[in-house]
Amino acid sequence: MTTRILLADDHAVLRAGLRLLLENQPDFEVTGEAASGLEALELAEKLQPDLILLDLTMPGLNGLDALPVLRKSAPDARILILTMHDDPQYLRQALKNGASGYVLKKAADTELLSAVRAVLRGEVYVHPSMTRVLLDDMLTDAPAAPADAWESLSEREQAVLKLVALGYTGAEIAGQLNLSVKTVETYRARGMEKLGLPNRAALVRFALKKGLIGVGGP
Amino acid sequence: MKKTFGQKLLWRAWEIIGAVNVRVKIMGIVIGGTLLLSAALALQMRASVTRLMETQVQEQGVSIGRDLSARATDLILVNDLYALRQLLLETRANNPNVVYAFVLDPQGSVLAATFDEGFPAGLREVNEAGAQEHHHTVLLNTAQGYVWDIAVPIFNGQAGTARVGISYDIVQQTVLTLTSQALLTTLLILGLSLLAAAFLTFILTRPILELVAVTRAVAQGDFTPRVRRWADDEIGDLADAFNQMTAELARTDELRREREQLRRQLLEGIIAAQEEERRRISRELHDGTSQSLTSLMVGLKNLDTICDSPQVHAQAQDLRNVAGQVLEDVHDLAFQLRPAALDDLGLPAALEHLVNEWQNRHQIRADVVIHLGAERLPGSLETALYRIIQEALTNVARHAGAKNVSALVERRAREVVAVVEDDGLGFDSAHLNGSRLGVAGMRERAELLGGKLTIESAPGAGTSLFVQIPLPQTEGGAS
Numbered sequence: 171m172t173t174r175i176l177l178a179d180d181h182a183v184l185r186a187g188l189r190l191l192l193e194n195q196p197d198f199e200v201t202g203e204a205a206s207g208l209e210a211l212e213l214a215e216k217l218q219p220d221l222i223l224l225d226l227t228m229p230g231l232n233g234l235d236a237l238p239v240l241r242k243s244a245p246d247a248r249i250l251i252l253t254m255h256d257d258p259q260y261l262r263q264a265l266k267n268g269a270s271g272y273v274l275k276k277a278a279d280t281e282l283l284s285a286v287r288a289v290l291r292g293e294v295y296v297h298p299s300m301t302r303v304l305l306d307d308m309l310t311d312a313p314a315a316p317a318d319a320w321e322s323l324s325e326r327e328q329a330v331l332k333l334v335a336l337g338y339t340g341a342e343i344a345g346q347l348n349l350s351v352k353t354v355e356t357y358r359a360r361g362m363e364k365l366g367l368p369n370r371a372a373l374v375r376f377a378l379k380k381g382l383i384g385v386g387g388p
Numbered sequence: 389m390k391k392t393f394g395q396k397l398l399w400r401a402w403e404i405i406g407a408v409n410v411r412v413k414i415m416g417i418v419i420g421g422t423l424l425l426s427a428a429l430a431l432q433m434r435a436s437v438t439r440l441m442e443t444q445v446q447e448q449g450v451s452i453g454r455d456l457s458a459r460a461t462d463l464i465l466v467n468d469l470y471a472l473r474q475l476l477l478e479t480r481a482n483n484p485n486v487v488y489a490f491v492l493d494p495q496g497s498v499l500a501a502t503f504d505e506g507f508p509a510g511l512r513e514v515n516e517a518g519a520q521e522h523h524h525t526v527l528l529n530t531a532q533g534y535v536w537d538i539a540v541p542i543f544n545g546q547a548g549t550a551r552v553g554i555s556y557d558i559v560q561q562t563v564l565t566l567t568s569q570a571l572l573t574t575l576l577i578l579g580l581s582l583l584a585a586a587f588l589t590f591i592l593t594r595p596i597l598e599l600v601a602v603t604r605a606v607a608q609g610d611f612t613p614r615v616r617r618w619a620d621d622e623i624g625d626l627a628d629a630f631n632q633m634t635a636e637l638a639r640t641d642e643l644r645r646e647r648e649q650l651r652r653q654l655l656e657g658i659i660a661a662q663e664e665e666r667r668r669i670s671r672e673l674h675d676g677t678s679q680s681l682t683s684l685m686v687g688l689k690n691l692d693t694i695c696d697s698p699q700v701h702a703q704a705q706d707l708r709n710v711a712g713q714v715l716e717d718v719h720d721l722a723f724q725l726r727p728a729a730l731d732d733l734g735l736p737a738a739l740e741h742l743v744n745e746w747q748n749r750h751q752i753r754a755d756v757v758i759h760l761g762a763e764r765l766p767g768s769l770e771t772a773l774y775r776i777i778q779e780a781l782t783n784v785a786r787h788a789g790a791k792n793v794s795a796l797v798e799r800r801a802r803e804v805v806a807v808v809e810d811d812g813l814g815f816d817s818a819h820l821n822g823s824r825l826g827v828a829g830m831r832e833r834a835e836l837l838g839g840k841l842t843i844e845s846a847p848g849a850g851t852s853l854f855v856q857i858p859l860p861q862t863e864g865g866a867s
Contacts, residue, residue: 179679180675180679181675181679181680181682181683183679183680183683183687184679184680184682184683184686186683187683187686187687187689187690188686190686190687190690191686191689191690191693194690194693194694227674227675227728232732234732254674254678254679254682254719255728255729256719256741257727257728257729257733257737257738257740257741258737258740258741258744259729259733259736259737259740259741260729260733260737263733275678275679275682275715276682276685276712276715276716276719278682278685278686279685279686279688279689279708279712280689303744336798336800336805337796337798337800337805337806337807337854338805339842339844339852339854340844340852341842341844355849368755368792369755369792369793369794369809369811370794370796370807370809371755371756371757371794371795371796372755372794374757374759374796374798375757378757378759
């Protein structure tokens with residue numbers, strides 16, 4: 171049984187190359203080529219392919235926005251992203267919108283075929299250099315400090331840390347709390363040590379988690 | 389130079405005098421002048437009146453004595469001592485200045501006297517007039533005050549001597565009365581002078597105080613107030629000159645503002661054009677060049693698969709490697725010019741990628757938290773924040789010697805705050821040279837959007853860079 175593939179990429183020469191690459195495999199058949207997101211939607215609905223090879227950057231409707239619609243119009247098709255973008259956010263968005271795999275174009279000649287096969291097997295394929303992003307997402311979710319650590323801080327330390335988390339300068343904090351800059355530094359260092367937080371970013375993450383600060387300021 | 393004691397004293401006096409305000413100075417001059425004048429006049433008047441009175445009273449005494457001597461001659465010759473005493477008593481009664489009167493015979497014994505309670509001891513001998521003398525006066529200090537004792541010879545001294553005591557009191561009293569009158573006048577004039585001086589100082593200081601008030605306003609950048617020309621004098625000229633200067637300053641300030649405005653507009657235009665150009669080239673590299681390179685690689689792979697020749701195989705492999713390398717370079721270049729994510733996905737995605745790339749390239753741990761809510765920021769704000777943080781990270785990699793960096797972007801009620809903080813060497817932020825570290829460029833970008841940039845650092849304590857940029861009013865803040 172041959173696998174029917176839809177190519178969606180706005181670059182004609184690349185599409186031709188990919189077709190050749192895929193059709194060199196005896197069990198693969200490229201049934202359609204789309205040069206834009208809208209065209210891809212039309213063809214997907216008409217052809218109901220087994221796999222859609224989707225570029226993210228296309229004129230008109232781009233790949234990211236086309237993804238959820240494609241999922242609906244061709245529910246059985248697996249979608250493999252083939253893109254130039256190595257930004258983590260593109261990867262996250264693509265996976266969230268229903269892509270089964272994410273291959274970078276710089277690896278099109280080496281990894282594409284194994285990625286296609288992996289996705290067809292029902293696995294998720296992500297370009298190796300980008301799996302780290304997903305791992306980091308998971309790891310930074312871990313709680314940074316014990317829940318009761320905050321309550322063990324003095325009132326002054328809490329006040330200083332809140333303002334530090336809100337991105338105020340040392341001088342501004344000193345002004346608001348009527349302290350010297352030096353004292354603010356001391357409170358901050360002591361509070362951070364008690365919470366076991368290495369830097370301001372970690373403190374902000376902690377404060378957001380505890381609900382100490384919210385979007386839109388204090 | 390060492391100051392002598394006198395110089396020090398003068399300096400101290402000037403310090404005290406100089407510190408009081410103009411009103412007090414003018415009042416002081418008026419009071420001092422009036423008092424000096426009055427005192428001089430009073431002293432002079434006292435001296436001349438005293439001299440005049442003394443002469444007059446003495447002359448009166450002499451004439452009384454002469455009169456007495458003339459009238460006593462016959463009485464002495466007939467030895468009518470009773471009439472002589474009556475004459476003396478009458479003389480004293482008629483002249484209030486006469487304290488006493490008596491007559492001595494040529495041997496010096498008392499013939500008659502006005503004294504009721506005995507003749508005072510020693511009075512006889514204190515004065516004597518020679519036979520040829522007209523009269524002889526001696527000033528006595530008695531229990532009744534100063535008295536001029538005037539001796540007048542009777543009948544050329546052959547019939548004895550008439551002596552009259554004239555009181556000095558009248559002189560003293562007159563001088564005292566005159567002095568107290570002068571004092572009263574002085575006080576009156578002093579009061580009037582003070583009133584006049586108060587009015588004068590009011591006239592003098594009112595324009596000066598107004599000048600001071602307007603100068604303060606001008607110093608604070610308010611060029612609208614003008615000084616009134618109160619009088620047609622030097623202060624009036626000063627007011628005119630001042631107004632002219634203020635007008636000139638206002639004009640210059642206006643010009644400066646216009647230039648600054650123009651410069652900002654130009655800079656804004658340049659930055660916008662630069663970003664647009666970068667965006668265009670980046671897109672072109674990304675969508676055009678990279679795609680072509682990818683198709684080249686895929687094509688070579690196909691060639692490789694189709695052709696069995698080992699030579700073609702090797703060549704194709706090499707070319708694919710070259711194309712792959714060029715693709716990487718082009719990709720990096722496009723990213724450095726302007727990441728597509730900044731336009732397509734927004735600031736958080738672009739920053740995350742930037743920090744990741746930076747972290748991998750420089751092997752410095754970077755922690756980033758972006759907390760902006762769902763709503764995207766205006767494009768110019770996103771670009772500015774991205775470029776500032778990019779520059780800040782470049783600085784950290786170049787200069788800080790840091791092990792950890794944390795970057796933070798947060799939305800507050802009416803502004804967006806970004807913080808880039810490292811644990812590196814730091815520096816003395818008081819001596820921050822504006823052009824160094826690209827700080828001027830970052831600051832300019834923040835200020836173009838009405839924001840500000842603050843750097844806090846100390847040697848050994850790392851560096852924190854803060855950017856605050858207000859959100860446009862129409863958008864408002866997320867709640």
